[in-house]
Amino acid sequence: MFxxxxxxxxxxxxxxxxxxxxxxxxxxxxxxxxxxxxILILLLIIxxxxxxxxxxxxxxxxRDFLVSKKWYGFDYFLAAIFGTIxxxxxxxxxxxxIGFLEAGIPLGVTLSFLIVSxxxxxxxxxxxxxxxxxxxxIFYVVxxxxxxxxxxxxxxxxxLEKYVADYVWKIKSNKIEIKKEKLSYKNLLIRFWQEGFSxxxxxxxxxxxGIAVGAAIHGFVPAGFFEKYITAENFLAVPIATIVAVPxxxxxxxxxxxxxxxxxxxxxxxxxxxxxxxxxxxxLPEALILKRVMKMKLLLLFFGVTTINxxxxxxxFNFLIx
Numbered sequence: 001m002f003x004x005x006x007x008x009x010x011x012x013x014x015x016x017x018x019x020x021x022x023x024x025x026x027x028x029x030x031x032x033x034x035x036x037x038x039i040l041i042l043l044l045i046i047x048x049x050x051x052x053x054x055x056x057x058x059x060x061x062x063r064d065f066l067v068s069k070k071w072y073g074f075d076y077f078l079a080a081i082f083g084t085i086x087x088x089x090x091x092x093x094x095x096x097x098i099g100f101l102e103a104g105i106p107l108g109v110t111l112s113f114l115i116v117s118x119x120x121x122x123x124x125x126x127x128x129x130x131x132x133x134x135x136x137x138i139f140y141v142v143x144x145x146x147x148x149x150x151x152x153x154x155x156x157x158x159x160l161e162k163y164v165a166d167y168v169w170k171i172k173s174n175k176i177e178i179k180k181e182k183l184s185y186k187n188l189l190i191r192f193w194q195e196g197f198s199x200x201x202x203x204x205x206x207x208x209x210g211i212a213v214g215a216a217i218h219g220f221v222p223a224g225f226f227e228k229y230i231t232a233e234n235f236l237a238v239p240i241a242t243i244v245a246v247p248x249x250x251x252x253x254x255x256x257x258x259x260x261x262x263x264x265x266x267x268x269x270x271x272x273x274x275x276x277x278x279x280x281x282x283x284l285p286e287a288l289i290l291k292r293v294m295k296m297k298l299l300l301l302f303f304g305v306t307t308i309n310x311x312x313x314x315x316x317f318n319f320l321i322x
Contacts, residue, residue, distance in 0.1 A: 005041075009034035028219025035211045035257050040204065042126050048196035076112045076156075079105075080148035083116030084141065107164065108156020115306055116148035118280050124256060131260045132269075136321065140273065143313045147277075151305050163298035211257045238314035241271045242307060245278035255279045270317025277310045 009030050013019050019026035100110040120141055129137040183191065234240075255276050262272045282303060290299055 005037045006034055008037065024219045026219075028215045031219060031261075032211055032215035035215070036208060038130065039127060039211065039257070040200070042130070044196060044200050048192055051192040051195035075106070075109045076149045076152045077145070079109045079112040079152065080116045080145045083113045083148055084120040084145065101164065106156060107161050108152045110152075111155050111302060112148040112152025114302075115151045115281065116144050119144040119147070119277060127256050131256060132263075136269070139317065139321070143273075143317070144277075147306070147309045147313060151302075151309050154305050155301060158301060160298045160301065163295040165293050165295060213258050213261075215257075215261070237268070237271050238274045238318070239311050241267075241275040242278040242282070242311055242314065245275045246282050268318045269321050270314040270319070273317050274310050274314030277313070278307070282307060282310070 010021075012033050013026055013030040014021050017029065019029055021027075021030075100113065101107065125137060125141065128140060132140075259272045259276045262275065263269055267275075287299060287303065290302070294302065
């Protein structure tokens with residue numbers, strides 16, 4: 001499917017730029033050009049489709065749907081599923097976190113959404129499938145959903161509502177009905193394209209940075225480097241990878257190319273998966289933003305439970321997928 005892009009990357013790297021095929025710089029530049037073209041094309045397509053989805057399936061209606069019925073525990077799963085279809089990073093999910101609490105959704109259910117939302121989105125799923133295949137992609141999505149369900153359920157049993165920032169509870173939920181402007185199908189298609197292109201433009205710098213890091217790892221890091229320090233035989237490899245990832249911050253789309261390079265360099269898939277999940281869902285920037293809506297005890301428990309679950313998923317992947 002992407003073979004023409006590989007030919008184009010080869011032409012730019014080895015013919016136009018005159019780099020030597022098989023050299024560190026040549027391989028790194030080739031990796032960067034190929035992955036950049038592939039990912040940006042996919043971003044445009046998926047963000048266009050997401051603009052259509054957001055128009056016909058408003059977030060507010062989904063939120064209201066969650067509070068309209070008694071779910072008897074199934075709401076954790078629904079919140080996790082909701083997290084997979086919302087195109088938000090961990091930071092931009094926080095306004096929805098507040099909105100959910102205002103609407104009367106239980107804290108544990110809200111945290112299930114908050115855990116899953118940055119880990120899975122439509123663009124990440126497509127990219128993941130393109131790099132690792134659908135089998136591993138399905139394992140990843142299921143693992144992320146389980147992470148949200150289990151994490152939210154555990155946190156709900158700890159009765160942590162009093163550790164939500166006081167001002168959140170004081171905000172009165174005012175439902176505002178927004179009348180949508182009626183547009184022709186032609187104008188709608190133009191608007192969808194504008195929204196999709198605008199979102200793609202906003203996240204492109206972060207994606208290119210992630211690809212550049214992945215390209216540097218792919219081209220310059222010696223083949224045996226990661227096998228030496230983070231191997232399947234090292235029992236502590238998964239928690240080490242998880243902890244090392246915490247100071248970093250990237251969305252799932254930006255970190256997938258880095259994960260691909262780590263796997264190619266010998267890091268077991270589950271260890272690389274734990275690294276990716278921790279970068280996306282346990283970053284220090286996220287913690288600083290969450291501190292505005294959570295008191296310290298809730299924040300530490302949220303990160304602690306999520307960290308343990310990510311480590312468990314990492315070990316599980318290493319055991320199931322060789």
